[in-house]
Amino acid sequence: xxxxxxxxxxxxxxxxxxxxxxxxxxxxxxxxxxxxxxxxxxxxxxxxxxxxxxxxxxxxxxxxxxxxxxxxxxxxxxxxxxxxxxxxxxxxxxxxxxxxxxxxxxxxxxxxxxxxxxxxxxxxxxxxxxxxxxxxxxxxxxxxxxxxxxxxxxxxxxxxxxxxxxxxxxxxxxxxxxxxxxxxxxxxxxxxxxxxxxxxxxxxxxxxxxxxxxxxxxxxxxxxxxxxxxxxxxxxxxxxxxxxxxxxxxxxxxxxxxxxxxxxxxxxxxxxxxxxxxxxxxxxxxxxxxxxxxxxxxxxxxxxxxxxxxxxxxxxxxxxxxxxxxxxxxxxxxxxxxxxxxxxxxxxxxxxxxxxxxxxxxxxxxxxxxxxxx
Numbered sequence: 001x002x003x004x005x006x007x008x009x010x011x012x013x014x015x016x017x018x019x020x021x022x023x024x025x026x027x028x029x030x031x032x033x034x035x036x037x038x039x040x041x042x043x044x045x046x047x048x049x050x051x052x053x054x055x056x057x058x059x060x061x062x063x064x065x066x067x068x069x070x071x072x073x074x075x076x077x078x079x080x081x082x083x084x085x086x087x088x089x090x091x092x093x094x095x096x097x098x099x100x101x102x103x104x105x106x107x108x109x110x111x112x113x114x115x116x117x118x119x120x121x122x123x124x125x126x127x128x129x130x131x132x133x134x135x136x137x138x139x140x141x142x143x144x145x146x147x148x149x150x151x152x153x154x155x156x157x158x159x160x161x162x163x164x165x166x167x168x169x170x171x172x173x174x175x176x177x178x179x180x181x182x183x184x185x186x187x188x189x190x191x192x193x194x195x196x197x198x199x200x201x202x203x204x205x206x207x208x209x210x211x212x213x214x215x216x217x218x219x220x221x222x223x224x225x226x227x228x229x230x231x232x233x234x235x236x237x238x239x240x241x242x243x244x245x246x247x248x249x250x251x252x253x254x255x256x257x258x259x260x261x262x263x264x265x266x267x268x269x270x271x272x273x274x275x276x277x278x279x280x281x282x283x284x285x286x287x288x289x290x291x292x293x294x295x296x297x298x299x300x301x302x303x304x305x306x307x308x309x310x311x312x313x314x315x316x317x318x319x320x321x322x323x324x325x326x327x328x329x330x331x332x333x334x335x336x337x338x339x340x341x342x343x344x345x346x347x348x349x350x351x352x353x354x355x356x357x358x359x360x361x362x363x364x365x366x367x368x369x370x371x372x373x374x
Contacts, residue, residue, distance in 0.1 A: 013233075065273075141182050144196050169197045186222070197249060
């Protein structure tokens with residue numbers, strides 16, 4: 001099942017694996033608008049995302065989290081998309097989009113609470129325009145398509161108003177494309193011209209299943225039969241991911257219909273911390289992708305352009321360690337939720353049946369306490 005790194009895969013690329021700038025004709029206008037500060041921010045976000053991810057993995061190994069889905073190697077795909085979003089856009093994610101979550105204003109505690117078991121949901125989706133993580137594979141694509149159809153009905157697209165027009169985004173992995181939910185979402189999106197961006201991070205492995213056993217066709221072409229055009233971008237190139245996502249989001253907001261992006265990347269860590277990837281892939285494969293590291297690629301480019309230097313790198317590393325310390329403290333300080341909180345957000349409005357169940361449960365707990373006191 002071992003895969004090799006393809007050098008022939010056609011995709012949009014602005015930086016090669018060595019951090020050299022490559023021609024990107026369709027996206028040069030967008031890329032030319034990026035300032036040095038913009039590119040530094042992308043690099044910083046990738047570095048801090050990786051530091052957060054390694055710390056979260058360590059916390060799980062120490063018994064502080066029940067589970068953790070690492071994002072190692074996928075930083076560019078996530079930060080590129082996250083930086084291209086506008087405040088009014090809405091994202092429906094899987095359980096690995098930590099970088100996109102940070103771009104939407106979520107804090108480490110918001111994410112860690114879900115995997116520590118101290119949160120029954122995670123966060124307010126409307127506040128952050130970022131829905132709670134979808135654990136069931138592929139379901140979020142249907143939620144996003146339905147939401148996007150609603151935006152159409154409300155006249156929230158195609159107004160040429162950058163402050164109001166909404167793009168709906170759904171993030172998923174290559175494994176999800178084998179789920180019926182994704183095909184159903186593409187069916188509705190194409191038929192109803194839904195303003196939704198399908199953002200597939202093809203990290204090559206659906207747990208232990210390589211992508212070539214799931215499909216004989218390129219994933220970015222999966223939508224064509226549904227009337228959803230697509231493009232493949234180098235998912236380890238943050239500049240290209242940003243440019244492609246920005247153009248696709250503008251297209252979606254303009255009411256031109258749905259679009260599909262395949263960010264071609266690699267999951268260098270386990271599927272989750274319950275997984276052992278050494279059972280199904282070779283070390284040589286992982287090493288080959290390490291040489292395509294998204295952070296190292298951007299670092300080389302920024303150094304070459306004089307946008308960052310060694311002093312900056314030292315300061316950023318110190319910030320990363322401080323950030324990791326704050327993540328550890330926030331995780332360990334999370335209070336256990338009150339038992340009755342599990343009933344709080346079952347429905348948007350109070351529901352009599354849920355209230356009845358809540359009162360019955362609290363009475364049961366009280367009876368246990370009385371018995372223990374005897």
